[in-house]
Structures are given as structure tokens and as C-alpha cells.
Amino acid sequence: MKHLNRRSVLKGAAAAGAVGALSQTGLMDFARAWAQAAPWKPEKGAKLQLLRWKRFVQSEEDAFMALVAAYTKATGVQVSVLNESLDDVQPKASVAANTGQGPDLFWGLYSLPHLFPTKIVEVTDVATYLGKKYGGWVESAETYGKAGGKWIAIPIGYNGNVINYRQSMIEAAGHKEVPKDTAAFLDLMKALKGKNTPGGFALGRASGDGNAWVHWCLWAFGGNVVDAKDKVIINSPETAKALEYAQALYANFIPGTASWNDAFNNKAFLAGEITLTNNGVSIYASAKAGADKDPKMKEIMSDMNHSLWPVGPVGKPTEFHVAYPMMIMRYTKFPQAAKAFMAFALEAENYDKWLVGSVAYITHPLNAYDKNPVWTSDPKLTIVRDCAKRTLTAGGLGSVGERAASALADFLVLDMFASVCTGRTTVKDAVAVAERQAKRIYR
């Protein structure tokens, strides 16, 4: 994750400059007209504070800030945006919810709104308005957004987590493409290792990439932490099979993946150290951004591609993409302004630009955005278009509520896989520890 530096400051200034130029464009006309017609009229003297996860793709943030500026111009409502690293959003939101003060809007991940459903403003009107206008919400968006039949949050976007690979390397290892099933995928990993061009998935405590692949693996073999009634069923032969499979994969990884966090595979891939990993499309975005100046980046950009996750013995996809829900805290003095902001952000005139700006790092939750130009601009990015439709939700078969969030934050599944893969414990012991933890969380 990048911190504030000279470059980001300059970019911020450039973005502000771009915003100044906005008044000449059509966006401003739209924004003003929208503010006139919108069902939500911001309160007099309203000011909003929004706390979001810190961006991973600079152009995504630039596009988002342009959207914020357009909202301010249209409604006169000042919006200050705070950035926090992904892991810090949840504790801050929890404290704010319980103490009744803090930012008006929180933008976090997965099941964050379900940690305190009574402390946030119902947004069914916003969701209905947007759903009607833009071809309906995808199923997982309803799961993440609704509690007890009411919308409590708007899943603004998803981050697709897919297989990133080097075409030339997997061809050298005897495969035309990334295999569609888990057995053949293991063969590919073995062959890559045999050619001395291994790949690897993060097994350190990486909330994004680490959780994405271990949950895919667990679910692909039919393992589950809980059943539909939130009863703990992790201790099963299916879980054991998933762990044994992961162990076999790990043996063919590049050494060191047990200490990788979310950033390691990005830099290792861009340095040409690994040939296959799981990630959002941000590696491709970085390679593309650097392609003009660096021939090595250009080579990686043209050689790399993305692929969906292989399907395991359960016979259907078991992908786990990141969801980014946004919610309004009940203590806010300006709920109408906050609702207006959410609706404004997801209007085509704004949202389309943001999707383009985020170069497919963000996937939409509303069906109409399947037509966004970003999905056809580059065939290598088309694959993440359907992530929101394909993803399973936090908690697997069970509820998406706070217990699912707790299990994720505790790295329950991730640590179970990591202890088996690194050989710290046997499969049986690892499952027993995870089962005990799960029972505590789901008591």
C-alpha cells in the first residue's frame, strides 16, 4: 500500500485541476439537472464525511474524487473523503457505530454493515430507485446489502480476484490455457515448477488474496465452515480433501508464499519472479501504466492474461471476490445528503466514468453496467465483468452477518490452510483447531 508521497500529492493536485475544468463538460449539466430532479434533497448546510478503503489503483481514486467534486458542484454539499487501509476500516466503523460519532458514510468490505445493522440508515429507497433504473441488482449484492428484507447498505462495487498468469510460461509448461478443473490445474502448477517458473498464492495473513484462494479451494471440494443454518460443519472429509489439495499445490509454489501479504505477489509478478498468482487486475494495470517507459513492463503486459478459477469436484464455480458496501451511519445529521450521494455515484453519468477510471479493478453490482466500455476496451479485462454475479458470499452457505465477518477477520480458514501447507500441523489437528474457533464464533 502506498502512503502519501510527492507523486500522490501531485496527482491529487492534478485531479483537483481536472475537477475545476469539469464545469465546462456535460457532466456538470447533468449533475445540476440531477440535483433538481432527485428524490433526495440535501439538508441545508449539509456537509458529509466519507471514510473509504485506501485505493489500490490511482486512476480509480482520481475518478472517484472527480465524482465527489461533481456531487459537490451539483448540490453544494462539501464531501471530505478520508482514506484508511483496508484492515482499519472495520474497527473504525465499529467504534463510530457504538460511540455515535464519526464519518457519516463508511465504505468498507464484505459484511461490514451486518456488524451493526441497527446503527445504520435504511437505504431501501436508494436501492429500489437504482435497481429499477439500471436493470436490477445482482444476487450477491442483495445478500450483502439486505438485512431482514431491508436494504442497509449499497454494495457500490466488487473487486474481482482472478488467476493472473504468463501465457508464454504456461505454454512452455505444456498448457494452452489455465485448466478448467482442479486436477488439471495441479498438473499445470507441477509443470510450471518443473520448468523452474513456479507460481504461488499468498498464505500469509492477506485479507484479500489469501482469503480469496483458500475459500475457493475449501468450497471447490465441498468443504464449508457452516451450513445454511450457521451450524459449524467444517470438520468434514471434504475439508480434509481441500487441505490435501492445497498441500499439493503449495509443494509446487515458489518458496516463501507463507509470508506473503496482499502486496507480495504483485511485486513478484511484475519482477518476473512468478508466472501465476491470484489477484485483482491491478498487476495488469501497473504493467500497462509502466509499459511506455519500461520494456520489461511492456513484455509482461503483452504476455500476461487473466483466467477464472478452476472448478473443483463440486462441479460449479466457487469464486470469492471482494465486495465493497457503502453505508450511512444513523447518527448522521444529513441522511438525505448521504442518500443523494450514493444514488448520484451510481448514476450512469458518474458510475460509467468511474468504472473506466478503475480499469476493471472495480466490478459493478447493477446489471445495466455490463455494457460499460471498459469490459470491451481490452479483452484481457472482460473476464472480471461478471465477478459480482459469480461470487459466493462471506460465510459461504451461512449468513453474511457479523459471525462471518469475525471468521474472516480471524483468518480462520486461511490459518487452517497455512498450518497444513507449512507442515506446522497435520490436517486433522488444523481442522480441529479451526472447528473449535468456528464454534466459538458461531455460538
Place this chain on the structure above:
Amino acid sequence: MPEAVIREPAAAITAPSLWSRLKVNRDWLGAWFMLPAAAFLVLFLAYPLALGIAYSFTDARIGQDIWSAPWAGIDNYLWLIEDDPFLLAVFNTLFYTFVASVLKFAIGLYLAILLNNHLPFRAIIRAIVLVPFIVPTVLSAIAFWWIFDPQFSIVSWSLRQMGVISTNIDFLGDPWNARWSVIFANVWRGVPFIAITLLAGLQTVPPSLYEAATIDGASRWQMFRYITYPLLTPIIAVVMTFSVLFTFTDFQLIKVLTNGGPAGATELMATLSFNRAILGGQRIGEGAAISTAMIPFLLACILISWFGLQRRKWQQGEAND
């Protein structure tokens, strides 16, 4: 009634008022001077400590105040005592503290004795020794993060260039490698504190004692064993108590380097407490119980170093034998 007779004249003298007696009472004045410090301690140490212990008996979530948190009794402790990750964290913490403290003491003492000699550029060398201590912990942790990187480690790279190894060293991905790596980083950071403090202690040893010992024909080892070491014990006791406490409660280094991974192999009690209480679904009660469980260990550390190293009566404020 002879007693009454004796008492009567005494009643004639007016007893000094409470205030006039207090005005000249040194203890009363002393109490007032102590008040700011006491208030500071109560507010910032005793109160949070008591609150933490109180939370450990509840199922509180983050942001919930102690009165509205559901009471859980000793449930958190009963759960922890059979919790594998917790027991592993206790083992890791003890191992980390013991090994790192012993190494820090040995290297620190060696450095202190070395620096006490007449070296050229002594002042500059002493300043350089302090550098690891001056660098903010998080910065040095990030530096070590690169040094221990599985793909880009300078150590692996150098050894590979020299042909010593063929593949990179998996510093933080293998459980035992990870433990030794974080201990190394902690020792690197902690040595200056001990070295400089012991150096200060060494300089208080009167040279005349060494002169006398030289005349008696004592060897260098005997001089160390019978002069330096005994005179240094009070400062060793203090510096080692601090060092053990800092190491036992280490947080930043682990958080940045491994976040407790791989699979809990470097998880310390402090990091586990934070992860469970703040990140892990906000189980404040359980996190507080883990923090509270550190107190007996810390007390034991203090008692051992205090009474183990300060056996002499004069060190405890009594007359020498």
C-alpha cells in the same frame, strides 16, 4: 486521683489547630507534591489496567462501555486455556522473550565493555551504536521486511551471488525461520539500549579497584568476575527488567513483519490480543483476557530480575553486612 491533677494544667495550653499542625507537617506537604504524579499514574495506568481486567470478564464488543457489556465470568479464560492459537502465542512469547533477552544481554555487555576501552573515534562509535535504537520501530521493521523478503532479500541475493545457496532463503514463510528472523530483528533493535546503559554503569566503577586488582595479580577474567560484574549488578537488574518487559510486550515489529504468520508461528500475546479484540470480529472481552493473562508473566519477570539480581542488602536499602 493523681492523674487528673497532672492533666489539668495541660488543658490550659491551647491545642494547635489541625491546620497549623498540617502547615508544618512534612508528610502532608509531600503528599501534595506527589499528587500530580499519582493522578497521572491513576489516570493513565491504573484506570486502563483495571478497565482491561474488568473487560476480560465480559463479552464486550468494540465501543461498548463496561456497564452495558454482557457479563461472562471467567468464560474467556476457560476458553483460552484450551485454545491452541493462544497456547502457541504463549510459547512464542516466552521463547521470543527468553532468547532475545539473553542474546541482547550478551551482545550488549560485550559491546559495552568494548566501548569502555580506549578506542580511536570512541565518541563517534558510541553514537553509531545507538542508531538502531533511534530509528522508529516501524521503519526498522519495514527495512527488515525487505531484508527478509522471500523474493527480493538482499541476504538471499548476496549468498546466491557468492554461490553459497541455490534458492532464496524462506525467512518468514517457514515457522522456525520466521521465529529466528523476528528474534534477530528484535535483538538488532534492542542491543543499543542495553549497551549504552551498561556502558554508563561501567564508567561508575572506580579505576582504583582495577589498580588494586592489578597489583594483586588478578587476570582480566578475575577482574571482570570479582569487580566489574558485582558492581554492575544493580544496573543489570534495571536494564534487564526493562528489556524483558519491552520484549515480552513487543507488538510493532511482529505486526509489520509477519502479522503473526505463518499460521500463528510468530504470533505473540500482544498481537493476538489486538487481532482478537480489534480486528477479529471485535471480541474485546477475549482480547482483554489475553492482555490480562500477560500480567502474571510480567510480574514473574520483574520479581525474578529484581530479587535474583539484587541479593545484597545494601542494594535493597539496608546496611551492608
